[in-house]
Amino acid sequence: MNRKPSFLHMAMNFVLVLLALLASWIISFYITKAAYSAMAWTPHDLLSLLINAVLGFCFFGIGIAIVSKYFRPREHYFLNDMLEALRRISNGDFRINLEWEFGRNNEQQRHPYVQLVDSINSMAANLKEMEELRQEFISNVSHEIGSPLTSISGFAKALKDDKLNVEQRHRYLTIIETECIRLSKLSDNLLKLAVLDSDRRPFHPTAYRLDKQLVSLILACEPQWEEKKIDMSVEADEVEISADEDLMSQVWLNLIHNGIKFTPEGGKITIFLTRTEDHAVVRIADTGSGIDEQDHGRIFERFYKADKARARTVGGSGLGLSIVHKIMELHRGSIAVSSKLGEGTEFTVSLPLHLEGAEA
Ligand SMILES: Nc1ncnc2c1ncn2[C@@H]1O[C@H](COP(=O)(O)OP(=O)(O)OP(=O)(O)O)[C@@H](O)[C@H]1O
Ligand SMILES: [Mg+2]
Incomplete structure (x- = not known):
């Protein structure tokens, strides 16, 4: 729809209304004139003027009602399609793809109807994706x-x-x-x-020594790595970070448990902690089964297990790394994997030393 400048629009409307009024009065003038001559009656001038005016306004009203019913902007008819789409969405049917049939030049792109159509389409697409994820x-x-x-x-x-x-x-x-x-x-x-x-998640960042946390968690896991005769070593600089200590324990435990789980007896796990100007960098490297390159992008997904047969024997439901990923998001940190099948795995976690502006 072409939107004219508002003053031109108003002037055009004004002229149209004026013409419609004139037409209504002319019609009412001839109708009343014919009626008076049929009745052989000549009313007083003032009465005739009043009758004409009232009848003219009635014709005007009827005319406007007819015009607005049959000559509505075509976009108005599109409202029905939008309402039908919203009704279907509210009933759980998200297969919506409304088409805007009236062109999309730069100006039309800003039209509220075009924006409404785009919003409904993207809302339906998002809800469909969420529903698929839920299922x-x-x-x-x-x-x-x-x-x-x-x-x-x-x-x-x-x-x-x-x-x-x-x-x-x-x-x-x-x-x-x-x-x-x-x-x-x-x-x-x-x-x-x-x-x-959820919004109720605990998130209480405090300043603490990351190297001490790593060493104490490695000692807490000693029975597991001792049982598999894994050579566990740690090389850690003194690094203080501000983070949620409990959530970060979960990160290290999940990564260390994976290392132990996927490394065969007699293997080796090494944990490095270094600091850059504004980040703490932890690398957890093992000499275990490794991960096929095509699975690297998917192991952080919920329930994803790279090697399903192995996962069945060693146990696990594929949630550990998705929890790690979520906690890293909360801390504005990152996690990356580098691994080759049969040659071991290295996870690199990078955490900002200070948590300004972090999600609370
Ligand atoms: N250190 C590793 N060595 C080899 N494969 C790994 C390693 N860490 C993760 N993986 C692969 O990534 C998948 C996902 O890991 P994740 O920790 O999310 O799940 P899980 O360990 O199988 O189960 P859970 O952690 O829920 O007990 C694992 O199933 C495994 O295939
Ligand atoms: Mg795991």
Whole structure:
């Protein structure tokens, strides 16, 4: 639609109204004149003028009503399509793609209707994407819960057999215990993600020594890396950062646990901490199974496991790195992976030393 300058628009409207009034009065003049002569009646001049004026205004009103009904700007008809689209969105149908049929030059692009059409299309696209993510999330959760439950119920049933010897009984019970731990870890991670996604997430940055935190977490994990005879070493400069200490513990624990989990017995994990002018840089390198290059971009997605067969044997639901990623986002930091299948993995975490303007 071409938008004329407003003064020209107003002048045109004024002239049109004037012409319409004139036409209405002329029509009413001839109609009343014909009526008077038919009735052989000659009213007083003032009365005739009043009748003419009132009748003229009535014709004018009727004319305007007809014109506005049949000659509305065509964009008005488009309102129905928009209302129908909004109705469909509110009913959960997000397959909307409204087409604007009236051209899109620079001026038309700013027209409120064009902007409304674009907003409705992008709202429908975003809602569709969110709905797909929600469905994918539910199907992933159901799958992750379903397989341990099947295993637990199968082995619990098998345990009812009186002929089982103590060794078999013990083996089945160990499997049930492992699956229960897997389920409880899954629910724990889901809860952590839900809290991190919500507005109620805890985020209390304080200044603390990152090198001390790393060393104490490595010592806390000693039973796990000792059990696999992994050579664990740390080279850390003294670095003080301001960050949420609990959330950052979660980051290091998830990365160290991955290192231990995906490194075979007798392997090596090295943790480096250095500082640049305004960042603390932590590198966690292992000599484990490595990650195929085509999976590098996806391992931070929820439920993504690069090697599904291995993940089944070593356990895990593919949530650890997505939690790490979310916590890094909150801290305005970054995480990158460098790895080759069969040659080990190195995660590099870069954290701003100070958290000005960080999300609170
Ligand atoms: N250090 C590593 N070495 C090899 N592969 C890794 C390493 N860290 C992560 N991965 C790959 O990335 C995937 C995602 O890791 P993530 O920590 O999110 O999940 P997970 O360890 O499988 O399960 P969870 O952490 O929920 O227990 C893993 O399944 C694995 O394939
Ligand atoms: Mg993990």
